Amino acid sequence: MSDTLNGNVPGSATYGVKALFFDVFGTLVDWRTGIAREAEALLKPRGYALDLLAFADAWRAEYDPAMDDVRSGRIPFARLDVLHRRMLDLILPRFGIRDLPEDVAHDLNLAWHRLDGWPDLTPAMTRLGRRFLMAPVSNGNIALLADLARRNSLRFDAILGAEIAGDYKPKPRVYLAAAEAFGLPASACMMVFAASHTSDAVGAAACGMRTASIARLDEFGLGKAASTPAVPVDIIAQDLNDLAAILEV
Amino acid sequence: MSDTLNGNVPGSATYGVKALFFDVFGTLVDWRTGIAREAEALLKPRGYALDLLAFADAWRAEYDPAMDDVRSGRIPFARLDVLHRRMLDLILPRFGIRDLPEDVAHDLNLAWHRLDGWPDLTPAMTRLGRRFLMAPVSNGNIALLADLARRNSLRFDAILGAEIAGDYKPKPRVYLAAAEAFGLPASACMMVFAASHTSDAVGAAACGMRTASIARLDEFGLGKAASTPAVPVDIIAQDLNDLAAILEV
Numbered sequence: 001m002s003d004t005l006n007g008n009v010p011g012s013a014t015y016g017v018k019a020l021f022f023d024v025f026g027t028l029v030d031w032r033t034g035i036a037r038e039a040e041a042l043l044k045p046r047g048y049a050l051d052l053l054a055f056a057d058a059w060r061a062e063y064d065p066a067m068d069d070v071r072s073g074r075i076p077f078a079r080l081d082v083l084h085r086r087m088l089d090l091i092l093p094r095f096g097i098r099d100l101p102e103d104v105a106h107d108l109n110l111a112w113h114r115l116d117g118w119p120d121l122t123p124a125m126t127r128l129g130r131r132f133l134m135a136p137v138s139n140g141n142i143a144l145l146a147d148l149a150r151r152n153s154l155r156f157d158a159i160l161g162a163e164i165a166g167d168y169k170p171k172p173r174v175y176l177a178a179a180e181a182f183g184l185p186a187s188a189c190m191m192v193f194a195a196s197h198t199s200d201a202v203g204a205a206a207c208g209m210r211t212a213s214i215a216r217l218d219e220f221g222l223g224k225a226a227s228t229p230a231v232p233v234d235i236i237a238q239d240l241n242d243l244a245a246i247l248e249v
Numbered sequence: 250m251s252d253t254l255n256g257n258v259p260g261s262a263t264y265g266v267k268a269l270f271f272d273v274f275g276t277l278v279d280w281r282t283g284i285a286r287e288a289e290a291l292l293k294p295r296g297y298a299l300d301l302l303a304f305a306d307a308w309r310a311e312y313d314p315a316m317d318d319v320r321s322g323r324i325p326f327a328r329l330d331v332l333h334r335r336m337l338d339l340i341l342p343r344f345g346i347r348d349l350p351e352d353v354a355h356d357l358n359l360a361w362h363r364l365d366g367w368p369d370l371t372p373a374m375t376r377l378g379r380r381f382l383m384a385p386v387s388n389g390n391i392a393l394l395a396d397l398a399r400r401n402s403l404r405f406d407a408i409l410g411a412e413i414a415g416d417y418k419p420k421p422r423v424y425l426a427a428a429e430a431f432g433l434p435a436s437a438c439m440m441v442f443a444a445s446h447t448s449d450a451v452g453a454a455a456c457g458m459r460t461a462s463i464a465r466l467d468e469f470g471l472g473k474a475a476s477t478p479a480v481p482v483d484i485i486a487q488d489l490n491d492l493a494a495i496l497e498v
Contacts, residue, residue, distance in 0.1 A: 081432065133395065143432040146382065146406040157395040159407040163430065181412065183330065183392040 014247055015190070015210050015234060019182050020128060021137035021160065021175075023193040023200050026219040028125075028136075029115040029148060032056045038111030042104055043097070050095045053221070058094065062087035067139065067168045077166045079141035085109045112140070113147035118216065122153050124240030131249045135160040137178045137191065139168050158182070170203025179209070190234070192243065196225045201233050210234045212243055263496055264439070264459050264483065268431050269377060270386035270409065270424075272442040272449050275468040277374075277385075278364040278397060281305045287360035291353055292346070299344045302470070307343065311336035316388065316417045326415045328390035334358045361389070362396035367465065371402050373489030380498045384409040386427045386440065388417050407431070419452025428458070439483070441492065445474045450482050459483045461492055 025031045036052035043050065066083040069075045088109055092100060100108070128134065134154075136145045138161040145159045158181060162168050165177035179186045191204035194216035205211050212235035215227040228236055237243040274280045285301035292299065315332040318324045337358055341349060349357075377383065383403075385394045387410040394408045407430060411417050414426035428435045440453035443465035454460050461484035464476040477485055486492035 133399075141432075142407050142409075142430040146431070150382075150406060155404050157399060157408075158391050160391075164413055181391040182395070183390075 014131075016188055017132065017190045017210055017247075018188045019133040019135065019157075019179075019184055019190070020212075021135055021178055021189055021191045021204075021209070023169075023191070023197055024136050024138035024140055024145060024148065025115075026197065026216055027192065027194045027214060028121055028154075029117050029152070030218070031060065031112070031115055032219065032221070034115035035059060035111050038114055039108065042108050042111075046100075046104070048095075048097055050097075055091070055095055057220075058091045059084075059087055062090055071168050071171055077162075077168075079143075079163060080112075080139055081109065081141050081144060084112055113144050114151065115148060117152040117154075118239070120239040120241050124244055125154050127244045127249055128240065128247070129155055131247070133157045133182055135178065135182070137161045137169070137175065139174075170199040172203065172207050175204050175207040175209060179207075192240075194219055194225065195227055195229045195236070196220075198230050201229050201231045205231075205233070212237060214239055214243065263380075265437055266381065266439045266459055266496075267437045268382040268384065268406075268428075268433055268439070270384055270427055270438055270440045270453075270458070272418075272440070272446055273385050273387035273389055273394060273397065274361075274364075275446065275465055276441065276443045276463060277370055277403075278366050278401070279467070280309065280361070280364055281468065281470070283364035284308060284360055287363055288357065291357050291360075295349075295353070297344075297346055299346075304340070304344055306469075307340045308333075308336055311339055320417050320420055326411075326417075328392075328412060329361075329388055330358065330390050330393060333361055362393050363400065364397060366401040366403075367488070369488045369490050373493055374403050376493045376498055377489065377496070378404055380496070382406045382431055384427065384431070386410045386418070386424065388423075419448040421452065421456050424453050424456040424458060428456075441489075443468055443474065444476055444478045444485070445469075447479050450478050450480050454480075454482070461486060463488055463492065 022028055032053065035056035039055050040052050066087055070077055134156050135158045136156060138145060141163045142159045149156055160178040160181055162174055164181060165174040167173045179189045186208035190210035190212055191200055192212045192214060193200035195213040201211050201213065211233040213229045213233050215238050217223050217225050217227060219225045235243065235246055237246055271277055281302065284305035288304050289301050315336055319326055383405050384407045385405060387394060390412045391408045398405055409427040409430050411423055413430060414423040416422045425435065428438045435457035439459035439461055440449055441461045441463060442449035444462040450460050460482040462478045462482050464487050466472050466474050466476060468474045484492065484495055486495055
């Protein structure tokens, strides 16, 4: 192995890949039960009774429309923390919450900074990091991703993604900016995402990256997600340990 | 301690600081003997005889003029790897080197990715990282800083600095973009730099950051650098372990 980005990583199983880029929400961390837990901790003591998983789903359901507003140029780029807050303010009234104090709403918005990884996350990422350069290429902002990395004991070589590109996935600029930041051609980068995340599979491949999918069956509720992608990818793995084995790390 | 950027770090000795930002060349790593070592390894076997430390000094002496070209807007922003190569091409003929093969020149340019830290670096940074968010705020590009971090076993929360700001220190935008990336006011950030680096001391303080200087007496040759800064700073430390002690980590 080389400790220099512009060095060579041996091993035919790596497809010449030098950097692994990771989608984060759903792929590395379990946003659904994490948001439900954080919402319960902040809202229940204040007397709000609500379906916590439905609340998590409703918040996340506003994600794509918010991204679309930026991707289409209807609104200027704003960090995901800012968009999450706008999304939160949209859904709170639907759950009968109209008088949440500002400090509580602010703290609730940061629930996305306090999500836990799927069980395989930390040991598998440590293993993969011995061979490959590692970075999140997520729509999350730098502060959010740095908090998730610290909470889950991940060592990334850099935080890449939407905030350094000034746009949101699956726009090509986000993938290409990540490869450029590491001084690598896209073909030396592999994007890793949950199997149901078709937009990452298509977006990364269109930029010339290698692609790897992970089965995250429980992202949307127990067993609800696809275990294999709907489009062709280079590697189909069961989880991150399986990916490490396939990449011969 | 908090693992969330927007949480609170206790302890009056921290001045309310939540993030430590580090200058890199001279402050964390010894560029002068590292560049001399790399130049020797690449040039000596090819029959070039030169004063290696003078070569390192000459290369670094082109740094400020190159930065100035970008800071003044005379040339568009380019990553430090690109500027280092232009600087290298300027100085090679001065040392009688006119026929260096392109692959060797390319590899020599990446010598800046292969520098070693001062002796206190790795243990002290690990110690500081238990309490504070940590990031380089350097004029180096992301790939360069990621390589230096990996080589020296540093765990940064993000790679900030010139490349995410699109300009070079000491322009205020570079310091302010770093604080914004962590979602922090400048007053919750402390810039750490070698005592002789007056431009960082002035630039960071002008943006409202806290400032800490480290004695790096040997940056420009044995004992040649100042041990204390020429302008007022918040903390004057002997090295990074001393800084950790002052910050009560």
